[in-house]
Amino acid sequence: MSESRTIVVGVSGGVAAYKACHVIRDFTERGDSVRVVPTENALRFVGAATFEALSGHPVDTGVFERVEDVQHVRVGKEADLIVVAPATADLLARVAAGRADDLLAATILVATCPIVFAPAMHTEMWLNQATQENVATLRRRGMTVLEPAHGRLTGADSGPGRLLEPSTIAELARTVHTVGALPRTLEGVNVLISAGGTQENVDPVRYLGNRSSGRQGFALADIAAHKGANVTLVAGATDHLDTPAGATVVRVRSARELQSEMNARAAGADVIIMAAAVADYRPAMEATSKMKKGVTDLTAIDLVENPDVLRGLVDKRRAGETDAVIVGFAAETDTPLEYGRAKLERKGADMLMVNSVAGGKVFGEPRNGGWLLGRDGSVTEIADGYKHVVAARIWDAVESTLLN
Ligand code: CTP
Numbered sequence: 001m002s003e004s005r006t007i008v009v010g011v012s013g014g015v016a017a018y019k020a021c022h023v024i025r026d027f028t029e030r031g032d033s034v035r036v037v038p039t040e041n042a043l044r045f046v047g048a049a050t051f052e053a054l055s056g057h058p059v060d061t062g063v064f065e066r067v068e069d070v071q072h073v074r075v076g077k078e079a080d081l082i083v084v085a086p087a088t089a090d091l092l093a094r095v096a097a098g099r100a101d102d103l104l105a106a107t108i109l110v111a112t113c114p115i116v117f118a119p120a121m122h123t124e125m126w127l128n129q130a131t132q133e134n135v136a137t138l139r140r141r142g143m144t145v146l147e148p149a150h151g152r153l154t155g156a157d158s159g160p161g162r163l164l165e166p167s168t169i170a171e172l173a174r175t176v177h178t179v180g181a182l183p184r185t186l187e188g189v190n191v192l193i194s195a196g197g198t199q200e201n202v203d204p205v206r207y208l209g210n211r212s213s214g215r216q217g218f219a220l221a222d223i224a225a226h227k228g229a230n231v232t233l234v235a236g237a238t239d240h241l242d243t244p245a246g247a248t249v250v251r252v253r254s255a256r257e258l259q260s261e262m263n264a265r266a267a268g269a270d271v272i273i274m275a276a277a278v279a280d281y282r283p284a285m286e287a288t289s290k291m292k293k294g295v296t297d298l299t300a301i302d303l304v305e306n307p308d309v310l311r312g313l314v315d316k317r318r319a320g321e322t323d324a325v326i327v328g329f330a331a332e333t334d335t336p337l338e339y340g341r342a343k344l345e346r347k348g349a350d351m352l353m354v355n356s357v358a359g360g361k362v363f364g365e366p367r368n369g370g371w372l373l374g375r376d377g378s379v380t381e382i383a384d385g386y387k388h389v390v391a392a393r394i395w396d397a398v399e400s401t402l403l404n
Contacts, residue, residue, distance in 0.1 A: 004031050004032055004033060005032045005033070005080040005081055005177065006032070006033045006035065006078050006079055006080050006081075007027050007032050007033070007034050007035070007079065007080065007081045007082075007083060007173075008034075008035050008036075008037055008075060008076075008079040008081070008082045008083070008107060008111075009023060009024050009027070009034055009035070009036050009037070009055075009083050009084075009085065010037050010038070010039075010082060010083065010084035010085075010087075010091075010104045010107070010108070011036065011037070011038040011039065011042040011046070011051070011084070011085065011086070011104075012038075012039045012041065012042055012084065012086060012087055012088040012090070012091035012104070013039050013040070013041020013042045013044060013045060013088060013090075014042075014045070014086045014088050014120050014121065014163075015045060015120075015154045016085075016086040016120040016162075016163035017038070017042045017045035017046045017086060018045060018046055019085070019086070019163055019166050020036075020042075020046070020051075020085050020086065020166075021046065021050060021051075021054055022166035022167070023083065023085050023118075023166045023169050023170050024036060024051070024054045024055055025054060025166075026166060026167055026170035027170060028054070028055070028056075030170075030174075034054075034055040034056075034057070035055060035057050035075055035078075035079070036051040036052075036054070036055045036057070036059050037059075037060075037061070037075065037103050037104045037107055038051060038059060038061055038104070039061060039091065039102055039104055040061050040062075040102065041088075042061075043061065060103055061102055061103055061104070062102055062103055063100075063102070063103055063106050065103075071103060071107075072100070072103055072106035072107055072110060073110050075103070075107045075110075076106070076107040076108070076109070076110030076111040077110060077111070077112075079107070079111055079113050080113050080177065081113055081114050081115075081116070081173060081174075081176070081177045082107070082108060082111055082113060082114070082115045082116070083115075083116045083118070083169065083170075083173040084104070084108075084115075084116070084117045084118065085117075085118035085120075085163065085164075085166070085169050086118060086119065086120030086121075086163045087117035087118060087119045087120070087145075088119075088120065088121055089119075089121045089125045089126070089128070089130075089131045089134075091104070091105075091117075092117065092119065092131060092134045092135060092138065092145070093130070093131070093134050095108050095109075095117075095134075095138060095143075096133075096134035096137045096138055114143075114144070114176045114177055114180065114181060115143040115144070116143070116144045116145075116146065116169075116172065116173045116176050117138065117143065117144070117145045117146065118146050118148075118163060118164050118169045119135075119145065119146070119148045119161070119163075120148060120161065120162065120163035121148075121161050122153055122154075122157065122161055123153065123157065123159030123160055123161045125161070126148060126160055126161040127160070139183075139184060142181050143181065144172075144176050144181045144182050144226070146164060146169070146172060146226055146245070147160070147225055147226055147245040147246050148160050148161050148162055148163065148164065148245065149162040149163065149164050149165070149243075149245050149246075150162065150245070150246055160246065164242075164245060165242045167242070168222070168242050171386065171388050172222070172226065172388060174386065174388075174389075175223070175386070175388040175389050175392055178385065178386075178389050179389055179392045179393065179396075182223065182226045182227050182392070183227065184227055184228040185227055185228070185399055186224055186227040186228045186229035186395070186399070187227075187228030187229070188228070188230075189224075189228075189229045189230070189270045189271060190229070190230050190232075190268055190269050190270045190271075191221070191224045191229040191230065191231045191232070191269065191270065191271045191272075191273070192232050192234070192262065192265050192266065192268075192269035192271070192272045192273070192324070193217050193220055193221045193224070193231065193232070193233050193234070193272075193273045193275060194217065194233075194234045194235075194236075194258060194262055194273070194274050194275060194276035194278075194309070195214040195216070195217020195218055195220075195221070195233060195234070195235050195236065195238060195275050195276055196212055196213070196214030196217060196235050196236030196237050196238035196276055196277070197209050197210040197211065197212035197214070197236050197237050197276070197277045197279070198210075198236045198237070198252070198253065198254055198255045198257075198258055198276065198277070198278050198279045198306075199236070199237055199253050199254065199279070200254055200255065200279050200281070200282035200283060200306075201253075201254070201282075201283070201286045202283050202286065202287065202291070202301060203286065203287035203288075203289065203290050203291045204287075204288070204289065204290055205290050206291070208279060208281070208282065208283065208301075209237065209279070210277045210279065211277075211364060212236070212237075212276070212277035213238070213241075213364040214235060214236065214237070214238030214241055214275075214276075215241065215364070215366070215387050216275055216329075216368055216387050216390065216391065217233070217235070217238075217273070217275030217276060218233070218235075218238065218241045218242075218244060219387040219388045219390070219391035220273055220275060220391040220394060220395070221233045221244040221247050222244040222245070222247075222388065222391065223388060223391040223392050223395055224244075224395060225244045225245045225246050225247055226245065227395065229271075231244060231246065231247040231248070232247065232248045232249075232250065232265055232269075233247050233248070233249045233250070234250045234252055234258055234261045234262055234265075234276070235249055235250065235251055235252065236252055236253065236258060236276055236277075237253075254279075254282065255278045255279050255282065255306040255307065255309065256282075256306065256307065258276060258278060258309060259307050259309045259312060262274075262309055262313060263312065263313070263316065266313055266316055266321065266322040266324060267321055267322050269322060269324040270324055270325065271324055271325045271326075271327070271398065272313055272322075272324045272325070272326045272327070273327045273328075273329075274309060274310045274313070274326070274327070274328050274329060274349075275329050275353075276309075277331070278306065278308075278309055278310075279306055280305065280306055281303035281304065281305055281306060282303065282304060282306050283301050283302065283303060283304075284301075284302040284303060284304045285302070308347070310326070310328050310347050310349060311347055311348065313326055314326055314347060314348040314349060318348075325350050325351075325398065326349045326350050326351075327349060327350060327351045327352070327353065327394075327398060328343070328344070328347055328349040328351070328352045328353070329352070329353050329354075329355070330343050330352055330353070330354045330355070331354075331355050331357040332354060332355070332356060332357065333356070333357055333358045334358070336354045336355070336356045336370065336371070337354065337371060337373075337379070339354075340352055340354035340371065340373050341373060344373050344375065349375075350374070350375050351372055351373065351374050351375070351397075351398065351401070352372070352373045353370060353371075353372050353373075353382070353394060354370045354371050354372075354373060355368055355369070355370040356370060366386055366387060367384060367385060367386055367387065367390075368382075368384070368385070368386075368387050368390045369382055369383055369384030369385060369390060370382055372394060372397050374401055376401075378401065380397045382394060382397075
């Protein structure tokens, strides 16, 4: 994207402050101009020189520095986006109370642009009612408070409260800048998503696979998690992607494994999205030892058809075993709308997201786009954008047509 934004990166005082350096880097590498506003305590963890060098701008913490510049007003007004990473319990409390006792709090109070907080604190502090009420207040005011990641915290403890990965924070913040705040419209909704390509073993060394990266399915899971959903992600070959905050990730390899994990969870799901690229065929026989050239004829491998997972889920719904809304995906190289419409009918899903993949487009790429077809004949164009942006738009369409 060539559009250049002015992004304020606020940093509050937690050990994770060092990760803010990577968030800043992510923005500047995409051509955005970054202004870093740390709290006094943030500078106990990372020096001002680091933030100045990374952003190319001076760094102040108080409203009494460079007073002639009226910084707390100027910085807040100039910002296209404010991202606070890490956001401590104390910072969230101060913003919720409308305080302006340092440059960061004052900047936030002045700003009218989208504001995103990436919290980081110990689990007890995150779950404390005071913090939860402050978070609810900020969300009610239209700010986006991302869910913290679950995992290892500063000490030996583990749980929700860990800062999200810097690249995820940057991606989600850019998404909020493009589509607006992520409202908590999926709170209490059970979402089951499949993502990534399946792999069908030929022998212990070789497999048949496809080029799916899993990025779109992971982005859908990520956005759903930050909108409050309970997310289960059944993931094929996607080891390189970060786990969405709070999601339960079930790793699978083959189409049949994917099917059994999806089927086992379908009953409890409110929405099922089949974003996985399921292999249509598998070798009729899986060799137990490596097939050798000259010993086995590798020029012809007998294949058998894999089950159609999506169709199986639709059948389950017909049989009353789930009442989930079911969304499929289709990647087409030719006449995508025509093939997409026919596929939607054939599979019996409620919606089908059709991507055009002519010329190798989309697979593994950071961007995507296409059309979301509804069973009622509706066609919603999903403009070309980063996969998180596309995911947010898909959720908007799914929520407005199916959950209301
Ligand atoms: N799908 C599935 N099980 C399969 C194949 C596909 O559940 N064995 C799902 C995919 O996850 C996707 C949708 O069906 O949501 C469409 O996948 P696609 O590969 O485009 O459909 P196919 O039925 O394989 O049709 P094509 O002949 O175009 O490959």
